Amino acid sequence: MGNSKKFKVLISRSDMPESGVDILKKQCELKVWDGPLPIPKADFIKSVQGVNGIYCCITDKIDKELLDAAGPELKVVATISVGYDHIDVGECKKRGIKIGYTPDVLTDATAELTLALLLCTSRRLPEAMHEARTGGWVSWAPTWMTGPGLADATVGIVGFGRIGQAVAKRVKSFNTSQLLYFNRSEKSEAKEIGATKVSFDELLTKSDFVICCAALAPETKEMFNRNAFKKMKNSAVFINTSRGGIVDQNALIEALQNGTIRAAGLDVTSPEPLPLDSPLFKLKNCVILPHIGSAAIQTRSNMSEMTANNILAGLNGTKMPAQLE
Numbered sequence: 059m060g061n062s063k064k065f066k067v068l069i070s071r072s073d074m075p076e077s078g079v080d081i082l083k084k085q086c087e088l089k090v091w092d093g094p095l096p097i098p099k100a101d102f103i104k105s106v107q108g109v110n111g112i113y114c115c116i117t118d119k120i121d122k123e124l125l126d127a128a129g130p131e132l133k134v135v136a137t138i139s140v141g142y143d144h145i146d147v148g149e150c151k152k153r154g155i156k157i158g159y160t161p162d163v164l165t166d167a168t169a170e171l172t173l174a175l176l177l178c179t180s181r182r183l184p185e186a187m188h189e190a191r192t193g194g195w196v197s198w199a200p201t202w203m204t205g206p207g208l209a210d211a212t213v214g215i216v217g218f219g220r221i222g223q224a225v226a227k228r229v230k231s232f233n234t235s236q237l238l239y240f241n242r243s244e245k246s247e248a249k250e251i252g253a254t255k256v257s258f259d260e261l262l263t264k265s266d267f268v269i270c271c272a273a274l275a276p277e278t279k280e281m282f283n284r285n286a287f288k289k290m291k292n293s294a295v296f297i298n299t300s301r302g303g304i305v306d307q308n309a310l311i312e313a314l315q316n317g318t319i320r321a322a323g324l325d326v327t328s329p330e331p332l333p334l335d336s337p338l339f340k341l342k343n344c345v346i347l348p349h350i351g352s353a354a355i356q357t358r359s360n361m362s363e364m365t366a367n368n369i370l371a372g373l374n375g376t377k378m379p380a381q382l383e
């Protein structure tokens with residue numbers, strides 16, 4: 059393709075991992091939003107006019123207004139994420155705009171982080187570290203800083219796609235007694251993993267650890283509500299590494315304050331970033347991470363390359379590595 063016919067691609071951040079940006083540079087004229095923070099809506103609308111592709115991330119809302127502003131030249135929207143709840147999929151489809159995303163390449167990293175958060179929360183690591191640094195560690199003590207272990211526990215995973223299954227495989231190595239999962243459809247991989255499909259209610263009532271790996275969709279929005287927390291054991295630990303919108307956060311705060319459940323570990327909240335005055339930050343039984351599930355160096359680089367290759371394939375009319383159907 060000659061220079062005059064280069065594809066125009068908008069990249070919504072200045073700090074997207076280089077490996078993907080380098081791939082795009084060869085065939086595209088790049089417009090890069092100059093800042094490491096989300097592009098303000100008004101600037102996004104201005105910059106998107108006439109582009110053929112958008113390289114975006116989870117903080118960029120791709121809605122009707124933005125697609126209208128982009129106009130008919132826009133052919134591909136590719137997000138550097140496996141989640142796509144920030145994209146109006148219906149509006150893209152109506153206009154024949156292809157959507158690229160990044161499944162698989164972040165599964166291991168996200169599963170790793172889920173396990174890290176689970177252990178951190180159940181064994182109270184942030185609290186223990188704080189005590190060690192601030193003089194609370196006066197002596198070894200038989201019941202001090204105790205929390206539930208995974209051995210012999212029942213673990214329930216909500217959402218048994220790639221990430222849920224990867225979490226299950228890792229959790230099993232801790233000698234858990236039972237693995238349960240809840241998912242819309244039966245998963246053929248479950249048998250080999252040793253996980254049993256149960257109803258959402260059964261999972262809530264039986265699990266010592268409830269791990270949410272489900273995607274955010276209208277059916278999953280706030281599925282962890284007051285009712286759900288009430289069904290869980292008082293000793294249960296709740297972990298969420300998918301999307302904050304799956305949880306009714308006020309109900310979670312109440313459940314943690316009242317001892318309806320023991321503890322929660324969250325990599326995702328509503329909103330993000332979580333305001334510093336959120337009651338969640340005041341709770342000792344809540345561990346909060348700033349949405350870093352896929353933040354492993356090589357993973358982010360692989361995600362960037364996949365995003366770039368999705369854009370190029372979508373624009374060249376070849377098979378995209380991961381197109382949302």
Ligand SMILES: O=C(O)[C@H](O)CO
Nearest residue numbers: 116138139140141352
């Ligand atoms: O959807 C995703 O990919 C994560 O939430 C960010 O990596």
